[in-house]
Amino acid sequence: MGKGSEFSEAKSQEDFGQQAMEGHDFEKALDHFRKSRQIFSQVGDKENEANQLNKMAHCLLNTSRPDEALTALHTTIELLEDIGNRNGMAMVFNNVGHLNVQFKRFDDALNAFQNARKIFNDLGDKYGVALQLGNIGSVYRDKAENKKALDFYSDAISIFEEIGDKLGTANQCANIGYIYAVDEKKDEALKWFKKALPLYVELQRNELAASTRHNIQNLSRSES
Secondary structure: OOHHHHHHHHHHHHHHHHHHHHOOOHHHHHHHHHHHHHHHHHOOOHHHHHHHHHHHHHHHHOOOOHHHHHHHHHHHHHHHHHOOOHHHHHHHHHHHHHHHHHOOOHHHHHHHHHHHHHHHHHHOOHHHHHHHHHHHHHHHHHOOOHHHHHHHHHHHHHHHHHHOOHHHHHHHHHHHHHHHHHOOOHHHHHHHHHHHHHHHHHOOOHHHHHHHHHHHHHHHHHHO
């Protein structure tokens, strides 16, 4: 089989896998992605091999195999590093971080988000940096290290405001409000929720606006 025909076979397997995944038959999809990954590996196509591993990770997560999914994602990062795709690496580190948060592996999550932040910083991607600062803040929140959480949320807001990202700003304001509410600092919590609310309204993020209004109402009742 020539290299061209091998590539065609790999793409066919990928297409079959995609169809199975869209039909929520994750075991079947996983089998096809494994076959396509093997062929791409044999022909030295690291970019497409990384894509297959990323899809395999999605299937593994949906079949309750998180550790195998993490292994696939870490291999994806190695392949992307080999071909110099640093933006792709950062995005996969972000996914690794969220997956570790899901399973309460907070130190591993912090490490992944910090790696993503460093790459986005090197690339000059301010939005990516701000997003990771918010992610890191949320990990510290989950670790009940609220002072560190507030510091990272504040740093994220500074960048989101600088680049004019109103949704990012609103989300971090709401995160800060939550921290102060947990710490029973109601005046501070209200201040931050009230900063978030008009931004959510302006952006027509109705569910987030409703949730923020609910938080404000609850805090206001407890004040009276």
